[in-house]
Amino acid sequence: MTKRPEFNFTIAKPDWNIRFPEYEIITSQQGIEVYTIYSDAYDLNYIEFVFENGRLSESKKLSSRICAHQMLEGSKKQTQKEIAEFFDYYGCNYQIISDMDFSLISLNVLDKFFEKVAHYLLEQIYSAEFPKAQLEKGKSSLYSQLQHQLTEPDFVSYRELSASIFGNENIYGYNTTEELIKNIESSDLQNYRKNNFTSDKLKVFYTGKRRSQSFWDELLSIVPGGNDLHVQYISEKNLPLKKHIAMENCAQVSLKMGKRLFEKTHDDYFDFYFLNTLLGDYFGSRLMSVIREEHGLCYDIHSTLDAQLKDGIFYISAELNAEKVKKAIQLIQSELQKISSQVIDKNEMEMVRNYLHGHILRLIDGPYNSILLLKILITEFEDVHAFEKLLQSIHYISDERIRQLSKKYLNPDEMTIVTAGFDKIKN
Known part of the structure; x- marks a missing residue:
């Protein structure tokens, strides 16, 4: 029987008086919001154009991903080589x-070049012609990448789990x-x-020296207006299953164990975010302590809360020798049952709080980190x-809330289990 480690020490309480850095919202003439965190301390500016589109807006599968890859591969006035040389010249x-929900265009450049380069970047985006020769090269590269990834058990197990x-x-x-390629x-x-890089789908995030209203109006004037195209997300329910994908030339097995969760x-x-961290999302987590340190079944094991705009999953991932897979699954299931039924040590809770407190402080350490966090808050959490x-x-x-969430979401019987790798898994 696995015994939980004892936490016989006192953990200092962190200061929770944390405030998000000041920011400003500028609205362009087209109604595009520009979120800005000003910084005069550096001569480097960062801007990110975030379009809410991704896969949900596709009329053909993979069009969002390949469109992003091909946008700077040639425009009406510039070849791919000329475009690359321009950006290289200005450093x-x-x-x-x-990704699944967004297309992201980011630019990091010295302040003295920022306005010229930002204008040039958008001009190339909106005059891109997607030349056939460059597209074929891109598709060939993507296919080669896929062929390589399909030899990796971790990649295969995740794609089978999500599907x-x-x-x-x-x-x-x-x-x-x-x-599809x-x-x-x-x-x-x-x-x-044409349909998805429009003003109604765009939010801009900028950190650097202050820019005038007229600059933003001029820069964003190239972005076309919205088209009121809205696509409904369709969700289907699938029963949990267990499957193994045998792969050649693999010495180990990649394990994925998870279930559908929420957006x-x-x-x-946020409460589940804490639960996930305690269970398997930092080095002192329960899964690391039991599966790795106590039983030595793997080098790394972690849990992930993979939530998107419309849906999400929770899963546990580990790389194991084939003869250790069955025992690892049993121990994982045991930990899921324990976390839903047993009182959690107060110091264990405080240790996770301190870890996440430090993580949050890093997220707002400086204007660059802060603008990236602001982007996530506005686009993914909508507030x-x-x-x-x-x-x-x-x-x-509280630990009572942890148990409540665990009972609600972490029933081992509701988990899909996918393994990929070594030909046979020993029972």
Whole structure:
């Protein structure tokens, strides 16, 4: 029988009088909100254009991801090489990515070059032609990346878990395939950009020296107006299952064990965030203490609260030798039962509070970190006051509330279990 470690020490209480840094909202003539944290201490400016679109807005699967990858691969006036040389000349750090819910365009550049480079960046975005030759190169690169990832048990187990829980046609459940990559054409990317990179979907986040209202009006005037296209999220229910994906040339097994949960704005999110940390999201967590340190079944094990705008999952992940998988699953299930039924040591609760307190302080350490957190609060939680709710939850959550949430969400019988890797798992 596994015995919980004793916490026979006193933990200092942190100062919870934490305030989010001051920020300002500027609204452009087009109605686009620009969230700004001013900083005169540095000559470096950072800006991020965040479009709420992602997979939910797709008319063809993968169009959001590939559109982001191809936006700077050639425009009406500039080739891919010329665009790359421009950014290189001005020493810029830039990125365009698309995830499940958003497309993000970020730029880091010296203040003296900021206005010129920001204008140039948006000009290339909105005049991108998605040339066929560059698209084919991009698709070939994406396919090569996929082929490599499909040899990694951790990647395979996660994609099978998400597909099993959400469903193969769900925006959070469908997986990239060779066929989906081949089906993308330049016209798909043109349509996606036209319909989804619009003013009604855009919020801007900026830190650096103060800019005038006229600058923001001029910079954002290139962004087209909204089109009132709204897509309803469709959710399907799937029963928990257990599956193994045998893979060649794999010495170990990747374990994923999880279930559907809720979206980020759910009332239980912040309390469950604390629960997840205690269970498996920091080095002193229960799963690390029992599965790794006490039983030596793996080097790393962790739990994840993977919540999105419309849905979410919780899962536990570990890399194991095949002969240790069954025992690891049994111990994980035992820990889930214990956390829902046993009183939690006061010092264990305080240790998690202190850990999260330090993590929050790092999130608001300086203007750059603060603007990134502000972006998350506004776009993902839809309210900057979510910061205060998070603090309140961490500070005041009780072990009784932990048990209540565990009983509600962490029933082992409701978990889907996916393993991938070594051909056979020993019982």
